[in-house]
Amino acid sequence: MKNFLIDYNLKVRLPILIFVVLAVFVITYYMSYAERVGVGHMPIQPINYSHKLHAGDMKIDCRYCHSDVESSSKANVPSAKVCMNCHTIARIDRPEIIKLNDYYTRGIPIEWNRVHQLPDFAYFNHSVHVNKGMDCSNCHGDVANMEVVEQVKDFSMKACLDCHRNPETTIKNIIPGKDRQLINKGPTNCSTCHR
Ligand code: HEC
Ligand code: HEC
Ligand code: HEC
Ligand code: HEC
Numbered sequence: 001m002k003n004f005l006i007d008y009n010l011k012v013r014l015p016i017l018i019f020v021v022l023a024v025f026v027i028t029y030y031m032s033y034a035e036r037v038g039v040g041h042m043p044i045q046p047i048n049y050s051h052k053l054h055a056g057d058m059k060i061d062c063r064y065c066h067s068d069v070e071s072s073s074k075a076n077v078p079s080a081k082v083c084m085n086c087h088t089i090a091r092i093d094r095p096e097i098i099k100l101n102d103y104y105t106r107g108i109p110i111e112w113n114r115v116h117q118l119p120d121f122a123y124f125n126h127s128v129h130v131n132k133g134m135d136c137s138n139c140h141g142d143v144a145n146m147e148v149v150e151q152v153k154d155f156s157m158k159a160c161l162d163c164h165r166n167p168e169t170t171i172k173n174i175i176p177g178k179d180r181q182l183i184n185k186g187p188t189n190c191s192t193c194h195r
């Protein structure tokens, strides 16, 4: 009886369990396909905001607007209030700034379109990467030179693992003041990214 139960567990339940886990991955993968279009994705935004102008020419630090990257798994997109720190004065007569001011005064959040998007079953954490010294450009390319943000790097599982296995050669740009030597290899066990 006991042997039968062990046999039953291994031969019947384990394959079923593995099948269910894989089926869930595959189904979520296809269901979320529309929202994560990958390299080349460059959606038109509700306000014609330029990273090249603000982060490039004016050299506003990425963290001024994406202020959560060091403390949170998600990198926030700034609210209109952050823009209004300057745009209560700067270029208030321009059509796009009138639009911005309209969102702000009516209290309607700007519905920015997502550029990068992992499927729900994959977990990513900004603060872990950024605090270790990895510059945004390693994963997002040269955003400071983009008029419209475009996904330029592949976020496939292979791309994550390539860097996790060989961070010394894959990480190109280190944040000034951080020490490349202190960066360990990244995790490769399934449960760190699929939880
Ligand atoms: C003045 C504010 C501001 C600054 C400075 C800024 N950003 Fe942004 N960022 C935004 C806004 C607003 C959006 C959403 C609209 C868009 O995609 O252009 C955004 C979007 C993004 C996205 C795409 C998010 C997604 O949906 O996938 C990335 C990546 C990004 N920024 C990286 C950077 C980097 C890297 C820097 C510094 C070189 C930077 N940003 C500087 C305001 C800012
Ligand atoms: C630190 C100050 C500052 C912040 C913060 C800022 N801007 Fe600007 N922005 C400027 C200045 C200054 C200009 C004009 C630059 C020029 O024309 O040389 C400008 C120009 C623009 C323009 C072009 C206007 C035109 O047609 O000439 C748009 C659109 C714009 N900003 C949107 C935004 C949005 C949206 C945000 C928030 C995500 C934002 N800005 C945050 C300072 C800022
Ligand atoms: C190790 C790679 C990596 C680094 C470094 C990185 N990002 Fe990201 N970023 C990603 C991934 C992956 C996503 C998609 C996350 C998701 O869909 O859950 C993303 C998404 C975003 C988003 C959209 C909101 C979100 O959190 O999903 C913004 C904004 C962003 N990144 C800004 C930045 C900025 C600014 C920096 C530098 C301070 C930075 N990122 C550094 C990989 C990275
Ligand atoms: C450019 C290199 C690079 C890329 C690309 C990258 N990672 Fe990482 N990641 C690392 C390194 C290095 C670490 C370990 C940092 C340390 O502990 O020193 C890490 C750590 C992690 C951790 C551990 C977080 C924790 O809580 O301990 C997770 C989860 C993770 N990465 C997920 C991802 C996912 C998902 C992707 C792909 C979308 C990705 N990473 C892409 C370099 C990278």
Ligand code: HEC
Binding pocket: 022, 025, 026, 029, 036, 118, 119, 122, 155, 156, 157, 160, 161, 164, 187, 188, 189, 190, 191, 192, 193, 194
């Ligand atoms: C460093 C993070 C990371 C680790 C570790 C990881 N994965 Fe993934 N995995 C991802 C990401 C990100 C995706 C989504 C890729 C995409 O959007 O195409 C993914 C996608 C998948 C998919 C969907 C099909 C595919 O290939 O895109 C399966 C199945 C999967 N992973 C299984 C596993 C298994 C089993 C392990 C352990 C051996 C594992 N993953 C380890 C990040 C990781």
